[in-house]
Amino acid sequence: MTQTVKKPVSVKKTVLRLLLYFVVLDVCIITLYPYFAMLCTALKSREEIFSAAGTVLPITALWSNFIDIWSRAPMAKYMLNSILIAGGSTIIAMLCGIPAAYALARMKFKGQTAFLGFVIVSQMFAPVVLLIGIYQVMQVLHLTDSILGLVFINAAFNQAFTIWLLRGTFMGISADMEQAATIDGCNRIQSMMKVLLPVAAPGIVTTLIFIFINAWNEYTVALCLISTDTLKPLTVGINIFNGYNIIEWQYLFAASIFAIIPVVILFMCIEKNLVSGLASGGVKG
Amino acid sequence: MSTKTPAAPADRQVQTASPRLPNPGSRKFFRTIEPYIWIAPSIILMAIFIVTPIFKVFQLSMNKVTRAGKLKGFNNFENFTTVIKDPSFALVLKNTILWTVAVVVLSTLLGFILALFLNNEFKGRKVARAIVVFPWATTLVIQASAWKFIVNTDYGTLNTLLMRMGIISAPMNWTSTPAAWFGWEIACGIFVTIPFVCFCVLSGLQSIDASYYEAATVDGAGYFQKLFKITLPLVKSSLTVSTVLNIIYVFNSFPIIWTMTKGDPANRTDTLVTYLYKLAFYNGKQGEASAVSVIGFIILLMCASVYMIYTLRKGDEDL
Numbered sequence: 387m388t389q390t391v392k393k394p395v396s397v398k399k400t401v402l403r404l405l406l407y408f409v410v411l412d413v414c415i416i417t418l419y420p421y422f423a424m425l426c427t428a429l430k431s432r433e434e435i436f437s438a439a440g441t442v443l444p445i446t447a448l449w450s451n452f453i454d455i456w457s458r459a460p461m462a463k464y465m466l467n468s469i470l471i472a473g474g475s476t477i478i479a480m481l482c483g484i485p486a487a488y489a490l491a492r493m494k495f496k497g498q499t500a501f502l503g504f505v506i507v508s509q510m511f512a513p514v515v516l517l518i519g520i521y522q523v524m525q526v527l528h529l530t531d532s533i534l535g536l537v538f539i540n541a542a543f544n545q546a547f548t549i550w551l552l553r554g555t556f557m558g559i560s561a562d563m564e565q566a567a568t569i570d571g572c573n574r575i576q577s578m579m580k581v582l583l584p585v586a587a588p589g590i591v592t593t594l595i596f597i598f599i600n601a602w603n604e605y606t607v608a609l610c611l612i613s614t615d616t617l618k619p620l621t622v623g624i625n626i627f628n629g630y631n632i633i634e635w636q637y638l639f640a641a642s643i644f645a646i647i648p649v650v651i652l653f654m655c656i657e658k659n660l661v662s663g664l665a666s667g668g669v670k671g
Numbered sequence: 672m673s674t675k676t677p678a679a680p681a682d683r684q685v686q687t688a689s690p691r692l693p694n695p696g697s698r699k700f701f702r703t704i705e706p707y708i709w710i711a712p713s714i715i716l717m718a719i720f721i722v723t724p725i726f727k728v729f730q731l732s733m734n735k736v737t738r739a740g741k742l743k744g745f746n747n748f749e750n751f752t753t754v755i756k757d758p759s760f761a762l763v764l765k766n767t768i769l770w771t772v773a774v775v776v777l778s779t780l781l782g783f784i785l786a787l788f789l790n791n792e793f794k795g796r797k798v799a800r801a802i803v804v805f806p807w808a809t810t811l812v813i814q815a816s817a818w819k820f821i822v823n824t825d826y827g828t829l830n831t832l833l834m835r836m837g838i839i840s841a842p843m844n845w846t847s848t849p850a851a852w853f854g855w856e857i858a859c860g861i862f863v864t865i866p867f868v869c870f871c872v873l874s875g876l877q878s879i880d881a882s883y884y885e886a887a888t889v890d891g892a893g894y895f896q897k898l899f900k901i902t903l904p905l906v907k908s909s910l911t912v913s914t915v916l917n918i919i920y921v922f923n924s925f926p927i928i929w930t931m932t933k934g935d936p937a938n939r940t941d942t943l944v945t946y947l948y949k950l951a952f953y954n955g956k957q958g959e960a961s962a963v964s965v966i967g968f969i970i971l972l973m974c975a976s977v978y979m980i981y982t983l984r985k986g987d988e989d990l
Binding site: 403406407409410413414417418419420421423424426427435436437440441442478481482483485486488489490493494495498501504508509510511512514515516517518519520522523525527538539541542543545549574599602603604605606609610621624625628635638639642645646649650652653654657 | 703705706707709710712713714715716717719720721723724725726727728731740785788789791793795798799800801802803804805806807808809810811812813814816817818820821825826828830831832834835862870916919920923925926929943944947948951952957960961964967968971972975
């Protein structure tokens with residue numbers, strides 16, 4: 387704080403200012419602490435982690451842990467699976483969600499309110515309580531133990547969020563331009579693709595990234611449906627280091643850091659847009 | 672949702688003006704079914720992967736089910752009575768309520784206070800906001816693993832840190848009882864839920880007109896008067912949204928408890944979702960597990976609707 391002030395500042399104000407910095411700083415430290423602990427542990431040797439005289443910082447940073455995990459577990463496979471699942475879910479959720487949101491924002495039809503109501507109510511059913519049902523459906527479709535199965539599940543459970551957020555975005559954009567385009571001879575699909583979607587791009591990107599993150603972070607369904615090791619996503623796969631008898635903390639956390647970094651970066655990009663969308667839309671992914 | 676949007680008639684004129692389909696009859700028919708074509712992919716996706724499982728779960732809960740998942744006919748709600756009679760179910764239900772109430776109430780309170788702090792102008796505000804978002808973006812299973820490691824008695828970093836700082840002299844056993852484990856799980860749950868509440872409230876706070884506060888200051892209102900008379904009523908809708916959603920998500924939260932204790936020992940840290948997961952996939956009791964699912968839906972539906980009716984009614988009074 388630079389208090390090079392000419393006019394006298396009241397003591398109360400300074401105290402409040404200090405309190406503000408104190409609280410915010412504490413919150414930041416506590417928030418970052420688990421990540422700090424993870425990073426430090428990922429850089430230690432197994433002996434150092436379990437040594438009686440514990441250390442906070444690693445004695446010597448063992449960066450080789452970050453390399454070892456790639457040979458000790460099919461990390462590259464896990465990574466690829468996570469990318470496929472998250473990417474696939476995002477594509478399908480958007481392909482289904484954009485037209486639905488468009489219809490809700492631009493057309494009037496019977497059952498519109500009912501559809502919207504269903505979209506909201508569907509939020510109440512988390513995949514975990516439906517797992518038994520999901521498992522049976524997947525058996526019928528021969529999609530257990532398959533990445534495609536997870537893609538569909540993630541896409542379906544993210545529909546509510548996708549539709550709600552995109553509908554809000556589309557409704558916030560005037561339909562005048564699209565109507566002008568229609569008069570110029572565009573059909574609905576053309577006017578949507580050429581006029582609406584470019585204008586709605588920020589909202590679409592926010593939605594897209596958020597679905598990607600949700601699918602990337604999904605754990606429960608993948609845990610239940612996937613049994614082949616090489617088909618697991620990162621969230622499930624890294625638990626290979628988290629055995630019943632031996633937990634290889636250094637590898638677990640090194641792998642975790644690979645799983646966290648892309649998501650945190652993506653999240654920070656959309657944080658601002660996402661929050662206003664969530665608050666107005668009333669959906670959490 | 673208002674079904675009478677003023678844009679609709681204009682839309683229709685444009686449609687009539689467009690010379691796409693020559694036959695007026697088929698054009699009219701197409702216009703009637705067109706919206707349904709647009710929503711069809713979404714409906715199909717949700718019908719297969721959400722509605723069918725819901726239907727399946729209800730069906731399984733009503734039937735005698737073999738270990739392989741085959742239905743053997745209606746069994747007079749026997750699954751429900753078996754589940755409810757099991758003494759561990761009462762424990763699990765109690766845990767679930769404690770878990771949901773503790774996490775939702777405390778994270779809402781702390782998230783709200785944090786939002787009040789972050790709403791001030793100060794140096795490094797952007798950085799602070801970016802840091803606060805971290806736990807929201809991190810997958811729960813990794814967050815929970817980190818906590819499990821931190822609180823470990825033998826090699827956990829919490830003990831190391833406190834000993835280095837001279838606060839304690841010997842390692843503390845932070846997880847001596849199942850209740851202690853459950854407490855840490857709740858703490859972890861609060862930790863990961865705060866960012867969502869905080870950002871919902873922040874978006875509400877940022878839409879409040881500063882002139883309200885100026886007027887109140889002129890009238891001599893103190894900080895807490897302003898907080899309760901201006902801030903709270905105006906962010907109420909944001910808080911309602913975040914609370915209702917948190918009730919649903921925390922109630923259904925699986926990874927934290929699964930990673931830290933798997934509900935052990937002897938169901939002492941189980942909630943409904945971990946309990947039903949074990950019933951279904953460890954013990955092969957799919958009928959009973961489905962009954963637990965259905966009980967969960969009913970509780971959730973009651974909580975969510977009571978809360979919504981309450982807040983809606985209160986909202987009307989304020990108007």
